[in-house]
Amino acid sequence: MIPLSDDIPTRNFPLITLLAIGANIWIYFEMFFSATVSPELVFNQYGLVPYNLIHSPVTEYPAIYSSMFIHSGFFHLAGNMLYLWIFGNNIEDVLGKFRFILFYLVCGTIAALGHIATNTDSIIPMVGASGAVSGVLGAYLVLFPFARVKTLIFIIIFVTVIRIPALVLLGLWIALQVLNGIAASDGSAGVAWFAHIGGFLAGMILILPFRKMRA
Secondary structure, X not given: OEEEEEOOOOOOXXXXXXXXXXXXXXXXXXXXXXXXXXXXXXXXXXXXXXXXXXXXXXXXXXXXXXXXXXXXXXXXXXXXXXXXXXXXXXXXXXXXXXXXXXXXXXXXXXXXXXXHHHOOOOOOOEOOOHHHHHHHHHHHHHHOOOOEEEEEEEEXXXXXXXXXXXXXXXXXXXXXXXXXXXXXXXXXXXXXXXXXXXXXXXXXXXXXXXXXXXX
């Protein structure tokens, strides 16, 4: 299932959402299409390595945030940015720009801690905006559970577009993350499933206090 759009209009221009998407895309092209930048070096220097953070928390702490803007490939980037665009603009609209930045980073931090807690000895850099974006998805589920999301569906050889309630779409999404996380609890699959789960739960829990702060 690939979400294409939702039916919740925004009242304000989603500046922060667009800036975040632009920053991620720019960094990706700098990494993979610049003759002066090595992707492997960027992963190792700016990715989040659980083992390093546990043993050198002060010096490695900034990697929690730098890793949120690094992606390992085109589809990794495209998937995260698609979800951020569809769901992020509405959360930015609810929270306002400053609180949305804070909310995004806090969710990304909790997501990173979720990954670290389940992969304490891992020396593989974690990269991607997935954890922070998962927080946005959790927030959207709480605020707009019955919003209709236009979704591209693949059924064997058939392809169609239908409108699915966010409750169903995001409920299936988080269920898939949990199942994959359980199946690959040793982190061997190379995907930070528990970062997705941690970020999603953080978004669900924090969105109402953040919204109340604005009110």
